[in-house]
Amino acid sequence: MVTVFSRESAFSSARPSAGAGAGPDAAGASAVPALDRFLAESTGRAGAVDPGFAQLWEEVGRLSTGGKRIRPRLVRLAATAYPRPEPDSVVEAVGAAFELLHTALIVHDDVIDQDEQRRHQPTINAAAAARASASGSAPEQARQYGASVGVIAGDLALAGAYRLVARSGLSPERLPRLLELLDEALFSSAAGELLDVDHALPGARPEREQILAATCLKTAVYSFETPLQAGGVLGGAPEEHIAVLGRLGRTVGTAYQLVDDLLGVFGDPEATGKSAVSDLREGKRTMLVLAAQCTSDGEELDAILGRPDMGDEEAARARALIERCGARREVEDMVAGCAAEARELLESAGLPEALDQDLRRIVGGATERIR
Numbered sequence: 001m002v003t004v005f006s007r008e009s010a011f012s013s014a015r016p017s018a019g020a021g022a023g024p025d026a027a028g029a030s031a032v033p034a035l036d037r038f039l040a041e042s043t044g045r046a047g048a049v050d051p052g053f054a055q056l057w058e059e060v061g062r063l064s065t066g067g068k069r070i071r072p073r074l075v076r077l078a079a080t081a082y083p084r085p086e087p088d089s090v091v092e093a094v095g096a097a098f099e100l101l102h103t104a105l106i107v108h109d110d111v112i113d114q115d116e117q118r119r120h121q122p123t124i125n126a127a128a129a130a131r132a133s134a135s136g137s138a139p140e141q142a143r144q145y146g147a148s149v150g151v152i153a154g155d156l157a158l159a160g161a162y163r164l165v166a167r168s169g170l171s172p173e174r175l176p177r178l179l180e181l182l183d184e185a186l187f188s189s190a191a192g193e194l195l196d197v198d199h200a201l202p203g204a205r206p207e208r209e210q211i212l213a214a215t216c217l218k219t220a221v222y223s224f225e226t227p228l229q230a231g232g233v234l235g236g237a238p239e240e241h242i243a244v245l246g247r248l249g250r251t252v253g254t255a256y257q258l259v260d261d262l263l264g265v266f267g268d269p270e271a272t273g274k275s276a277v278s279d280l281r282e283g284k285r286t287m288l289v290l291a292a293q294c295t296s297d298g299e300e301l302d303a304i305l306g307r308p309d310m311g312d313e314e315a316a317r318a319r320a321l322i323e324r325c326g327a328r329r330e331v332e333d334m335v336a337g338c339a340a341e342a343r344e345l346l347e348s349a350g351l352p353e354a355l356d357q358d359l360r361r362i363v364g365g366a367t368e369r370i371r
Contacts, residue, residue: 034089035064035096038164042156059124060153064103066119071098071227078231078245081355085235086170093168094178094234097161098227101182104157105189105222111150112197113282114143119273125150158186174233181230185222192218199285202306211287212254219260220253244349248342248359255338255366258331261286263369265319266328280318281310287334291327298325339363 039061047054072095079091086094107124109115116126129146137145165178195214199206206214228245237245263272264279265288279286283306292301304310304318322328342363346356 034092034164035099038096038100038160039064042160056149056153057156059127059149060103060107060157062121063107063118063124063153064100064157069095069099071102071223072096074224074227074249075231075234077355077358078228078237079234081352082232082235082237086174090168090170091231091234093164094170094230095227097164097168097182098185098222098230100157100164101161101185101222104154104161105193107150107154107157109193111147111154112193113278113284114147115275115278117269117273117275121273123150124153177233178230181226181233185226188217188221189219192216192221196284200283204285205293206285206290208287208290211285211290215257215261215287216250216254219257220250224253224256225249241349241351244345244351248345248349251338251342251345252359252363252366255335255342255363256369258287258335258338259366259369261288262328262331262335265322277310277312277315280305280315281308282306288322288327288331291330292322292325295325295327297321336367339367 039057043054043057043061046057072092075095075098076091079085085091106118110118110123111125114125115123117123122130125146127146128149129142132142132145133139162179162182165175165182168178170178192214195206195210196218198204199211199214225246226249228249229242232242232245261279263276264274264284264286265276267274267276269276283289289301289305292298301318301321304314304321307314310318343360346359346363349356351359
């Protein structure tokens with residue numbers, strides 16, 4: 001069993017929430033109008049300032065569309081499982097806030113990693129760099145321009161997430177708690193991102209516990225733990241349930257991030273929307289890489305990883321080494337361990353039956369993604 005630090009798949013089969021339209025995707029789609037309205041309003045405000053500023057907001061909107069909208073679904077699933085939920089419009093706004101926070105974080109992450117593709121589209125920084133290059137900028141100047149635009153876009157989305165919660169119409173007794181959860185999501189993700197950056201330094205040899213902590217902090221807290229807890233707060237769940245939802249979300253979220261690390265090396269770019277080489281070129285210190293480095297193949301792998309000009313042949317060699325040394329299987333076993341731990345939590349949690357069943361399907365989805 002894997003113990004997780006304290007600090008897409010299955011969602012399609014979750015039940016439609018109360019007040020939502022029929023169909024498996026209704027719970028996720030319910031947050032779209034709130035987010036779309038906010039983005040349209042912000043783009044209109046920006047247009048009154050400058051056309052280029054409006055274009056930036058359109059780019060934020062482009063990166064906010066698509067995906068499985070995991071966070072709004074989790075908010076709604078938890079909120080509607082309890083007898084005293086906030087109005088639908090409030091639940092939707094809070095779900096939209098967590099989704100916009102996700103946009104902010106991936107935009108900044110793309111800048112940090114210098115990624116050029118996300119969801120089969122150019123990243124904001126890559127699109128801006130291409131515009132600068134087409135206007136005659138030198139390559140390094142265009143790259144810096146793209147990074148600058150990405151930072152600004154991420155900042156705007158980040159502030160927008162707080163604005164969505166503040167203007168949601170939340171009851172005064174619940175608003176401070178929701179803002180605290182949003183802050184916890186951001187605070188933890190920033191800590192995880194910094195650990196990720198530190199671990200990528202030349203010569204860095206983080207321990208397994210440090211890698212697992214970064215995995216949990218960077219993604220699990222804001223994508224699973226705090227959205228589930230926010231939903232519990234919105235629904236009037238008892239405190240012991242909110243605590244369990246947090247532990248469960250942290251465990252499942254860690255499993256999903258471990259799977260993302262696997263897909264970042266072994267996934268099909270056509271299916272994932274991301275390169276299967278960028279993590280290897282960056283030399284990203286994921287649990288997958290660390291597990292491989294601890295084997296007899298580690299030295300040979302180190303000689304390949306972290307090359308910005310890594311070609312397909314070298315990438316294939318790196319994958320073969322990671323597979324041969326057993327690192328891939330080790331991480332897959334960790335995912336299964338997280339899923340087992342989550343099921344154990346559910347056995348004694350006493351959550352509402354419908355929510356319990358939805359969460360069991362979500363736990364199953366973590367392992368389904370790597371089959």
